[in-house]
Amino acid sequence: MVIPNEIGKKIAVPPATPIFIGKKKVDETVVRAITYNAENVEVLEVKPEELPVHSKGIIWLDIIGLHGVEVVKKIGEAYSIHPLVIEDVLNTSQRVKLEDYEDYVFVVIKVFTFDNGLEVDQLSLILKEDVLITFRERDYDFIDAVLKRVIAGGRGGADYLMYTILDAVVDSYFKILLEFSESIDGLEDEIFSRFTMETSGKLHELKRELNRFKMAIYPVRDVLSFLARYDHKLVDADNRIYFRDVHDHAIRIIETSEYLRDLAMSLRELYLSNLSNRLNEIMKLLTIISTIFIPITFITGVYGMNFRYMPELEWKYGYYAVLTVMSVVALMMLIYFKKKGWV
Amino acid sequence: MVIPNEIGKKIAVPPATPIFIGKKKVDETVVRAITYNAENVEVLEVKPEELPVHSKGIIWLDIIGLHGVEVVKKIGEAYSIHPLVIEDVLNTSQRVKLEDYEDYVFVVIKVFTFDNGLEVDQLSLILKEDVLITFRERDYDFIDAVLKRVIAGGRGGADYLMYTILDAVVDSYFKILLEFSESIDGLEDEIFSRFTMETSGKLHELKRELNRFKMAIYPVRDVLSFLARYDHKLVDADNRIYFRDVHDHAIRIIETSEYLRDLAMSLRELYLSNLSNRLNEIMKLLTIISTIFIPITFITGVYGMNFRYMPELEWKYGYYAVLTVMSVVALMMLIYFKKKGWV
Amino acid sequence: MVIPNEIGKKIAVPPATPIFIGKKKVDETVVRAITYNAENVEVLEVKPEELPVHSKGIIWLDIIGLHGVEVVKKIGEAYSIHPLVIEDVLNTSQRVKLEDYEDYVFVVIKVFTFDNGLEVDQLSLILKEDVLITFRERDYDFIDAVLKRVIAGGRGGADYLMYTILDAVVDSYFKILLEFSESIDGLEDEIFSRFTMETSGKLHELKRELNRFKMAIYPVRDVLSFLARYDHKLVDADNRIYFRDVHDHAIRIIETSEYLRDLAMSLRELYLSNLSNRLNEIMKLLTIISTIFIPITFITGVYGMNFRYMPELEWKYGYYAVLTVMSVVALMMLIYFKKKGWV
Amino acid sequence: MVIPNEIGKKIAVPPATPIFIGKKKVDETVVRAITYNAENVEVLEVKPEELPVHSKGIIWLDIIGLHGVEVVKKIGEAYSIHPLVIEDVLNTSQRVKLEDYEDYVFVVIKVFTFDNGLEVDQLSLILKEDVLITFRERDYDFIDAVLKRVIAGGRGGADYLMYTILDAVVDSYFKILLEFSESIDGLEDEIFSRFTMETSGKLHELKRELNRFKMAIYPVRDVLSFLARYDHKLVDADNRIYFRDVHDHAIRIIETSEYLRDLAMSLRELYLSNLSNRLNEIMKLLTIISTIFIPITFITGVYGMNFRYMPELEWKYGYYAVLTVMSVVALMMLIYFKKKGWV
Amino acid sequence: MVIPNEIGKKIAVPPATPIFIGKKKVDETVVRAITYNAENVEVLEVKPEELPVHSKGIIWLDIIGLHGVEVVKKIGEAYSIHPLVIEDVLNTSQRVKLEDYEDYVFVVIKVFTFDNGLEVDQLSLILKEDVLITFRERDYDFIDAVLKRVIAGGRGGADYLMYTILDAVVDSYFKILLEFSESIDGLEDEIFSRFTMETSGKLHELKRELNRFKMAIYPVRDVLSFLARYDHKLVDADNRIYFRDVHDHAIRIIETSEYLRDLAMSLRELYLSNLSNRLNEIMKLLTIISTIFIPITFITGVYGMNFRYMPELEWKYGYYAVLTVMSVVALMMLIYFKKKGWV
């Protein structure tokens, strides 16, 4: 469902009211504070009351579990984040976007996983001077990998940290494209051989999933274009080159998803024409059988009539004559179909 | 109907003539004046002769019932509104737009409700210095909620008041999208199982309604983009952030309606291919039955002929031989169909 | 026909040669001169030799009947109009456009009427300082109404006069949209109930007419956008607001025609799927009848054979047994079809 | 063929190598030099060695036959034309374009003729100070007409001369549109009445030709837009108005070709739905005949059985009774079909 | 496959890690250094340790075989190339693009070959002051031709060298278009005559290949547009004219591929309508045979009944009368079909 049923909760409520819209995906909301500079790195699980606001290096605040409305609100207050931003962070049906608030930049992006069908999570990032806050619905390997690299010494500013996370998210999209591509290959095989009514349903599902994916990835390009091109005080000029690289990946993902959509469309056409072909085969068989047997069955009918005066019936070889006539008729029909290429 | 029949009334009439085009949706035109500042709030029902033009705070003039042409005209005069604006307010088939008249901003927007099919009303807003005038066709809960919040103390300038109303309207669109989404889910189920000729008609209706909705929501984005981006003397710079938030919702609504349109299109294709599949099933049955019985019926015809000299008829086990032959023929056909995967 | 056959006349002829391309729609070319200022108004039918070039007020020169090539040429010379403009005025297959010649503005627009199908006329307007020249193929009520209002005192500059004419033309488009909308409603009813092969032809005609209409109305938006937005010495700044209003109507017309085009496209799909449905119904009937009767007819064939030794034929209740068997077979088939939902 | 087979000649060859790609359409390459000023005009056939480079008036160098590679090369050298331009002049599969080389402007445009299907030629123009060079594949009436007018005294600068040629080419496109329009009318008639499998092939051919035409005319608009809008030293400011006029024609041609493409698309849909209708008619006939006769043939089968004990066979009026029953069954079927509107 | 399976290697790996993604297409990675000036040229195979970084003329470093990750990395270091560039060079699923790094320009482009289906290789170019580095997956004739011309004396700056290579690549695309065009011609013939279910599959393959090709050629236009239009210190102003020429070819290639895509789409429609036509033919045959024989077979059934009292059976010419009736019925049917144009 693209529109969550809980959206009703937001109607007739004052603007910027923090409401959690979505599904609880982890048991408890966890706040992890990673503080580091060129020499040291410290990873702590913290309570909302003891948030590290100032530090001599970089602070990365990583919140896992968006149902903790109170926690998110307190973080918003501690880092002077606008209530409209906090509202968006808590609404997991928020669209992908970047908003520039001068003192900080707010990014919403989607993370896709493929277990039982396509699963979507929301990841929000707030980049402030020397601070990066990430809000997410659950744990991901690729963010753990980022953390491990930070611990191992691969450090940079908060902007570079944001880049490595966005790069990891965009890389994970390639895996999703691979899944789609394999689904399409499977459907292609099915349509070329033993397709059924269900194949048509699967094709419809595929198109829907591709459209859902598309809706999430198109705006990623604009988010990254902003970071790559716009001269922002929070993004080091030397780092823009890195955002340009992720931007390039995002375009590649969009192009490929377009290609897959075109392929899915072409598969629908192939399916329909194979269906028509199959109907033709069915009708050919019926027509061949009917066209051969209907005339000769008529002949048997003629000589099955009970008229008193039917001279042929009395002929000695009448029966064999009729059998011969019927064979000739049937053979002529067969030759006709052979010439047409039907048999 | 997208073009109202009453549109004929406007032809060959001087420009800017105030004519009501639409349906009367409330009994009487009511003018409600809400005047407030940080300390006080006063809600009065007023007559067109006693309109509050000056006040020490904010004036919200709320007109319910657009068939009261005289009332609307008098309000136009009292607040120096251009006759072309008054004409648009009274024409409920006016398209969605924002017009900047320097001293005031004029906005037309649509309100959708879903009772018996999709219902559309028109809501016009005029934002002047410390004055907001709203013209609407009937009462809505979500505007009552705005009023309650104003009374409860949630006050701001006339621009913030306009924002809260536009935000409530745009939020109400999400409910409409939910309705569409549920219709599509229902149709999807139908098409996957027990679809009929009516399913096709419902799909057509759905597409029409989605198109009507689309026509009203696309320009909303431009209206809000103007308010969010353009530096206007009537909109406080700090409030532009709020209009940007509604603008973001409007884009989300457009994206989702696009997604639903694509889904509806894919459903049409699914419907057509399932229809073809069903025809294939029908024809398969006919072909199987015909192909099995036509040849053996021909055999019965042969031995139903009345030739005097037909040796087989005289054989003791002729009847059983023929029964066996027919069974073999039928069985071979069945095996053939089994191999083809038809039975 | 979108390309008139007379277009051949223009090939291999020097540029700017005045040639009339079109059909003669009135008997004689009439030139009407309306001169007015705030106090007086004078309406005269004039000869090409006595054209009022200077006046103390506004001159509206109204030419009816474009086949009068000589008349049009003389007017061009009298008011210093470029020969390329005169050429366009006389070519009724000219596309809709606005051309700015600094000293005057040249506008070509189409007028649609609906008698026997969609009829198109061409209306050209030249706006000079205090002069408006209108060239048209025949008389229209809505221009008479403009004249009556001028006589009755509703006067303004030549630019305001042009506005009232363009406004009247654009308003007349709404009537055409109503006609299209009613055609579509009619076709919708037909497709939902008793459609035939002709319905398909009507749908094709409708699409063609909608495309012809579209070709004429899209550029109207650009014409009006120029007049509404561009600061031109011939258009009073206060009057630009009026052109903006007509521009708004033009957009509404384009949006609605797009909506109708989408509807027509959806109707084609509905028609095709109803056609398929109908084929399914036909084939179901054939299959039901065949599937029930072919097997039992085979049984009658078996007992119609003339073998000497067929024990069943001798049984006392053989006939009744076979009748029972046949009834059971037929009933089982019926139950099968019932379960499939076919009967 | 859109890509000529000779294109292979250009692969692995140094850039700007002059190679003729195309078909020889005249026997010999002819170079015609027309020199003129306000008083005199001189038309000479010249050899490549005696090209008139300087003159007291305008020089129009007209080359007919592009297979004369050496001639074209020499002209390039004599007038200091860039080798890349000469390469393009000789490649008749060059796309339509304008290139500004400051000292001269290079234009490539296509000429269409309709004898046996759509024929395309290439026409290149180089406009220098007081010089116009035209390269073309064969002779055309409309360029002869231009020459006659120059001789008759209708003279202007080299830019005006280029305008009159481009105007003549664009006018010739209208004739092509007329041909397309007539093809479509013919196909429409065919589809409405006696269409066959060939109709479908013709429709495909038409679409292909329309696409080929489209590919050549879209860039013409941009070529003319450059000449009409851009302030170039080689184009007299007063003449830009003439290029604007041809530009207007080009847009008209594009709009009309779009309209024809939409029509062709709608014809395909009409064709498919008429094909479906026809199948319905065929199947209706089969179903009516089958549904009427299959049940009553079953009845004849029943009384054709040879059971010893079949009381009805002994009844006096058994035969008449059965005939009556069969008539009633057949009649009921007919009434059923009548009610369905099938007969 | 558009997304290579090896893409997984890049997930959870630090940005700018050099990983080879692709297939090994030559045995060993070869580095060829061509150093030349107006007088001399030297071609050497070099080791990564002895790269010619400075020279008195132009250095062209040509690397064949991208699986040599270490070699590529060392080249990157020797010429101060950003690690992100080296990463892209090694990833053969990189999209086509140009990136400007001020001191150098990085271009990725695709090379297509047609042996067993469409094969794609990646070619990367880095243009520095007096240096051109080309990375490619295997050897191509057209690059050898460039080298031969350099040796033969056709020398210029590094920018001109890059131009000749890009020109050769774009020229090679024309050959691919020719292949596509021939495939389409073949399919067209097939569809017009003896199409089968496989034809539909071939059409699908063709569309997929065209889409893959399209994805690679569209961005080429932007790459060349940058080089043709943007004033870059590495591109000599006089050479921009050459890039404009290749840009022109790229547009021609895009236009033609669009044309071929439209043709492929039209072929699908043609295929579907021919399939429908064929079904009509099949059903016509069945209907003709059935409609002629079913009624007369019924008549034989009537006179095959065994009623004791059937006067016709006793008539002398009963049999002949019935034969005559049956012939008349069959003839009437034939005449009916003749009139319908079915036989």
Ligand SMILES: [Mg+2]
């Ligand atoms: Mg990439």
Ligand SMILES: [Mg+2]
């Ligand atoms: Mg793309």
Ligand SMILES: [Mg+2]
């Ligand atoms: Mg793409």
Ligand SMILES: [Mg+2]
């Ligand atoms: Mg695409």
Ligand SMILES: [Mg+2]
């Ligand atoms: Mg797309």
Ligand SMILES: [Mg+2]
């Ligand atoms: Mg595509």
Ligand SMILES: [Mg+2]
């Ligand atoms: Mg389609």
Ligand SMILES: [Mg+2]
């Ligand atoms: Mg949103």
Ligand SMILES: [Mg+2]
């Ligand atoms: Mg969108």
Ligand SMILES: [Mg+2]
């Ligand atoms: Mg979208």
Ligand SMILES: [Mg+2]
């Ligand atoms: Mg869309």
Ligand SMILES: [Mg+2]
């Ligand atoms: Mg979309």
Ligand SMILES: [Mg+2]
């Ligand atoms: Mg879409």
Ligand SMILES: [Mg+2]
């Ligand atoms: Mg409007």
Ligand SMILES: [Mg+2]
């Ligand atoms: Mg619209």
Ligand SMILES: [Mg+2]
């Ligand atoms: Mg629109």
